[in-house]
Amino acid sequence: MDLFDLNQTTDHQPLAERMRPQTLDQYFGQSHILGQGKVLRKIIETDKVTSMILQGPPSSGKTSLAYIISQSTKADFVRLNAVSLTVAELRETIQTARDNQKMYGKKTIVMIDEIHAMKSNVQMALLPSVEEGIITLIGLTTESIAHDLIPPLVSRCRTFTLKALDYNDLKEIILRALQSDKGLANKFVMTDEALEYLVDICNGDVRSAFNALEMAAFSLYEGNVIELQHIREAYDSRVNSITTSDFYDIVSAFCKSLRGSQTDSALYWLARMLDSGVDPLYIVRRLVVHSSEDVGMANPNALQIAIAAQQTVEFVGMPEGRLALAHATVYICESPKSNSVYKGLAKAFEMVRNHRAYPVPENIRDSSKSYVNPIDNPNSKMQYLPPEIENQRFYFPQNSGTEAKIFARHQEREKKE
Structure with a gap:
């Protein structure tokens, strides 16, 4: 049994599950794809759902949207998880869908959670049934579609990209959880300072915000006021996990900051990567590349500094090795550039x-x-x-840094020629 089998909530469920929206009217955010008159809203309301992939960051509402579809459709709704899905299990699901279509004319919607984790051979086994319309696929993923799904499958599905919830949506959702009978039922109040902090610290992750709110509420020894320190205690650290899609964007931001000599920006993106568990050797490889690609002959020492950072990370390890990464990052940013x-x-x-x-x-x-x-x-x-x-x-040669001497020599040679 999972959330798709439940028609009512209980106090034993986590706050995030109790507050899960039941209809599109209760669903917050994603107005760019679910606003009045938008295609996705129309096909859900008219029960004309076609194969699609819902891609977006954690807690952006992918599972909730799939749940709403499951409650509003007349089709059979089957939930699978790509992590444990086998070809045999998939074929059995497809055969059942085929039989229901032939015998009863009934449509089958198959929701596959974490579809990015599906092995390529399983994706290939899924392809014909999606193409023939035996099943309607709803794939859920936090990762990059371009990197984790085979192109033929993506081409047969409409991709809808969900965004992290914005400040106002998050604030309204938290306030509703405090007031709703399914939530904390007005048993607690929250200071403005605590609310502002929670909206910021959850980093768009509603589930994380609900977990912290519930923990803070039920950790009160006396009174019913949730204050800033209660939320801080409920959070071990800011949520800064990186999905595949975010990973490539953040690496891109880091690299462009190095190239643009934006030291503060580069250090910020470096910290984001390190805090999220990105392999430090991956980071140092980017530093080595940029020491030649962007600094080059303008400051040949940059390559030596980058290689020294790589050796430091391997020799000293983490967390101390991060200082060498920062050292090389600052050196490359502050160096004159030549490509x-x-x-x-x-x-x-x-x-x-x-x-x-x-x-x-x-x-x-x-x-x-x-x-x-x-x-x-x-x-x-x-x-x-x-x-x-x-x-x-x-x-x-470019007239930059150390290479300026080479530039002058070439200029002099050209005059003589």
Whole structure:
């Protein structure tokens, strides 16, 4: 038995379950997809639900929306969980749906929770029945659809992206929980300071807010006033977990902050990643990349600092290793920038891939007898590039940091030529 089997709530259920909306009118947020006149609202109200994927952060209302659909549809509603789902179990569900469709003309909606965890072979087994309309799929995921689901399955479903609840929605939901007979039934009051803190600290996670509210309420020894310290005690730490989708966005923000020399921003995103359990070696790999890609010849020491951070993380471990990550982050941000190395290599790759493989000039081949060491003979003339591209330039130094000296030397050489 699960929440889809229950028609009424009990005091034994957590506050989050007791307050779960029963209808669309009780559902908060997601007006961009559920507002009056929106497609998703229409197909739910008219019981014309088609295969869809509900993607969004934790506690944004995916499961509640699926529950509302289960209560309003005349179709058979089957709930599965991708974590434990096998091909055999899925085929049995599909066969039952096929029989019901043939014998009774009845539609079957299959909701798959955590669909991102479904193995690719199970996704492939699901594909034909979705395509044929044997089942209507509702997939729920907190993760990135692009990275975790096979494209053919995604293409056969409409994707609806749910957003984290905003400040006003969260505040209204918490107040309703305090007042509702299904919630705390006006047995407790909450100070404005505690309410503001709870709305902020839950980070859009309603379930987390409800858990903290209930814990704070029932931990009172006397009185019925929930104050700031009660909420603080109920929270061990701010909720900063990262889904796959958030992960790529936060990594992108970190990388762009490094490139843009935004030290404070880079440190913030670094702290977000570390606090959420991102592998520090993954972070340091990004630092190593940016030390060459964005700083490059403007400050060659940046690469050494990044490699030192990598060695520190491996040698010292965490949490002390995070200081080395911050050290490298600040150094890269505050360094002058040059992407001439990145551009030079890109131009060389473009030449290699778009032209035939030119032979190595004879005077620099491994077996060459005409090679002259330019260090001992600075005025010697050697052929280093194939004759067909001997005038091609790939590296253009930028007038930045240490590379400014190379830039000046190249400028002087060009004047002489």
